Amino acid sequence: MxxxxxxxxxxxxxxxxxxxxxxxxxxxxxxxxxxxxxxxxxxxxxxxxxxxxxxxxxxxxxxxxxxxxxxxxxxxxxxxxxxxxxxxxxxxxxxxxxxxxxxxxxxxxxxxxxxxxxxxxxxxxxxxxxxxxxxxxxxxxxxxxxxxKLRTSLERLANYLIRQSEVSAEPTGFDLPIEKRRLASYLGMTPENLSRAIKALQPYGVTVTGQHVSIPDDRDLRHLASPTPLIDDPKH
Amino acid sequence: MxxxxxxxxxxxxxxxxxxxxxxxxxxxxxxxxxxxxxxxxxxxxxxxxxxxxxxxxxxxxxxxxxxxxxxxxxxxxxxxxxxxxxxxxxxxxxxxxxxxxxxxxxxxxxxxxxxxxxxxxxxxxxxxxxxxxxxxxxxxxxxxxxxxKLRTSLERLANYLIRQSEVSAEPTGFDLPIEKRRLASYLGMTPENLSRAIKALQPYGVTVTGQHVSIPDDRDLRHLASPTPLIDDPKH
DNA sequence: GAGGTTAATTGACAAATGTCAATTGGGCTG
DNA sequence: CAGCCCAATTGACATTTGTCAATTAACCTC
The missing domain is CATH 2.60.120.10 (Jelly Rolls)
Structure with a gap:
């Protein structure tokens, strides 16, 4: 009603x-x-x-x-x-x-x-x-x-995680705001591919446990991701 | 000046x-x-x-x-x-x-x-x-x-050609309005892939000669493409 | 705590697409 | 008209991503 x-x-x-x-x-x-x-x-x-x-x-x-x-x-x-x-x-x-x-x-x-x-x-x-x-x-x-159009699915995930990390500004990491299968869909990939991509980012300092993501040292990740405000910053 | x-x-x-x-x-x-x-x-x-x-x-x-x-x-x-x-x-x-x-x-x-x-x-x-x-x-x-996100590159090309054909409304076909390598880029694929996709659409009634495209019978093409105004019609 | 359901991961393989290089075609200039 | 340059096509192969199925993990209800 x-x-x-x-x-x-x-x-x-x-x-x-x-x-x-x-x-x-x-x-x-x-x-x-x-x-x-x-x-x-x-x-x-x-x-x-x-x-x-x-x-x-x-x-x-x-x-x-x-x-x-x-x-x-x-x-x-x-x-x-x-x-x-x-x-x-x-x-x-x-x-x-x-x-x-x-x-x-x-x-x-x-x-x-x-x-x-x-x-x-x-x-x-x-x-x-x-x-x-x-x-x-x-x-x-x-x-x-x-x-x-410009990035592979791995690059899209990397930039997404960097972005979420900046937004949360917590040194201990952050929780993904949505379920992984929906995140996969949003980023333009299948859930299986997201799972593999998350695994592929481990050597770049990314640890994912359930919904929790931590990136204690994001230098390698940033190098892979090459974030730019012209794509990644909603306020720019 | x-x-x-x-x-x-x-x-x-x-x-x-x-x-x-x-x-x-x-x-x-x-x-x-x-x-x-x-x-x-x-x-x-x-x-x-x-x-x-x-x-x-x-x-x-x-x-x-x-x-x-x-x-x-x-x-x-x-x-x-x-x-x-x-x-x-x-x-x-x-x-x-x-x-x-x-x-x-x-x-x-x-x-x-x-x-x-x-x-x-x-x-x-x-x-x-x-x-x-x-x-x-x-x-x-x-x-x-x-x-x-929803279509393969072949489907995007098929829908693009149907759209251009409708716009031109010429029974003899139409000329592509831009160079093929730029069309490829716009549709989110490489020029090589566009070339192969054009070839793959021949069995569906598409003939491309240089910039000229003719589709005398577009029924098969429409079946493959499944056009929808919610994606393909700029005025909808 | 067990059972059921759904999400996620993993393995194996298929399909779509990209890359690189060679060849061909088309257009333009001298 | 020849030569040059760029666009397009084609072949061979690589990479990325999807599909399908099985397994594992997580969550919820009774």
Whole structure:
């Protein structure tokens, strides 16, 4: 049963760059039309090809964006709190190019796309924030394309691990944020190949135990990986 | 030597969706600050990692967008008249993620990015057109990623040829719009592999002679390719 | 703690694709 | 028209990655 958002949840949403500069009256109108819902794992929230009736925001849990073709499927991204996904389809009233399903129990806000578009037409600050968000999404996917076309699967894994290590900034290592079979799919390889690639990175200082990764000395790994902000840094 | 744009060229630019709803006074201001220049083939217009000082518009000729990493290079897109490229970097004042070079002799308009951003802040219709353009660019790259991850190189070529055949709508076939080695790179394979893939498609009704492609009966090809608008249709 | 289920690893082999070099074809210039 | 240069094709082989199946590991429920 869909519920209205609590004050706390509205505040969480307000903090997002996308909504933070929106006029109060517009934000309140958006919240009045919003639903919040809990979903169990493995529930498909949207399906590629369908019209985008809502703009979704992940408040808790996580959501996998994936795409399929001819019985094949690939993971395109994982969405974590607090963030939206597939803004482009909502804003332009175009069909979804990707599907989405919950990875774990998740709490999602659904904002009617028609409300979002109406405010977009009225609120200049929101329009600008939409542009920023779309530009960032676009740049992110361009980097992903470069990663896929320019690097082998071993190089993609190496760079991924370096990136995650930098983000966690823990000297004892970090936990992979998703299951290995999904990580494999995201990186454009099979689970078997990921397993072999993880093993192949051991001589470069990488130790993986279950979900835990530690890289006490990453110099060799960095030499193999050759990270560049033009591919690997989401903020660049 | 950079020249100012002629009335004819301004008119060409005005016709673009990106600029067509811009207020006259803003468009005129943009044109006053614009340069137009002829470039011979193989000239690098922009380099990845560099700041985006100009928004470029291709009036004549063609421009290849490409990216490199560790001595490797890949073709990301080909830009034809009349259109812009890499709007996201200009609008957000971010470094270019791709380089661009002329494929043939080309006539390019250069619009100072600072002028573009200033008008973006002022002109609501232009801001909306920017959103449309960015959403389209984003969706295009997502389809490209799906193509790369979900399909083999043979399938990518098959779908590319079907797409080009539909666009040309000529019963006698069409000419490939770019050189084969660049097409190979764009589709994510080596020139040798493209050559073999072209050969492998002959039993499916594909005949290639130099740049000319004819597909008198495309039923078998379509069966192999399984085209879908969610990957292959730029307007979907 | 046992049993069941799913994820991950491993082995063996197949397929797809890349690399390198030689040859052929096409286009351009003098 | 000849010569040169570059694009494309082809052959042989290497590498990367996928597929399939078996085994092991991990997690969850009763």
């Amino acid at each position: 869909p519920l209205r958002t609590s004050q706390n949840e509205s505040d969480e949403l307000r903090k997002l760059d996308l909504f933070s500069d929106m006029e109060d009256v517009h934000f309140e109108a958006l919240m009045r039309g919003a639903y919040v819902q809990n979903f169990p794992p493995a529930i498909e929230l949207i399906h590629e090809g369908e019209p985008s009736d809502f703009l979704h925001v992940v408040l808790e849990g996580s959501v996998e964006l994936f795409a399929g073709w001819n019985e094949r499927e690939t993971t395109m991204a994982t969405v974590r709190p607090v963030s939206t996904f597939i803004l482009a389809a909502s804003i332009k009233d175009a069909p979804y190019l990707m599907s989405a399903r919950t990875v774990e129990k998740s709490r999602i806000i659904l904002l009617p796309s028609s409300d979002v578009r109406a405010i977009f037409d009225e609120d200049q600050a929101f329009a600008r924030a939409v542009v920023t968000e779309l530009a960032q999404c676009y740049r992110h996917v361009v980097k992903n394309t470069k990663n896929l | 950079p020249l100012r744009t002629s009335q004819n060229e301004s008119d060409e630019l005005r016709k673009l969706d990106l600029f067509s709803d811009m207020e006259d006074v803003h468009f005129e201001a943009l044109m006053r600050g614009a340069y137009v220049q002829n470039f011979p083939p193989a000239i690098e217009l922009i380099h990845e990692g560099e700041p985006s000082d100009f928004l470029h518009v291709v009036l004549e000729g063609s421009v290849e967008l490409f990216a490199g990493w560790n001595e490797r290079e890949t073709t990301m897109a080909t830009v034809r008249p009349v259109s812009t490229f890499i709007l996201a970097a200009s609008i957000k004042d971010a470094p270019y993620l791709m380089s661009a070079r002329t494929v043939e002799k080309s006539r390019i308009i250069l619009l100072p990015s600072s002028d573009v951003r200033a008008i973006f802040d002022e002109d609501q219709a232009f801001a909306r057109a920017v959103v449309t353009e960015l959403a389209q660019c984003y969706r295009h790259v997502v389809k490209n990623t799906k193509n790369l």
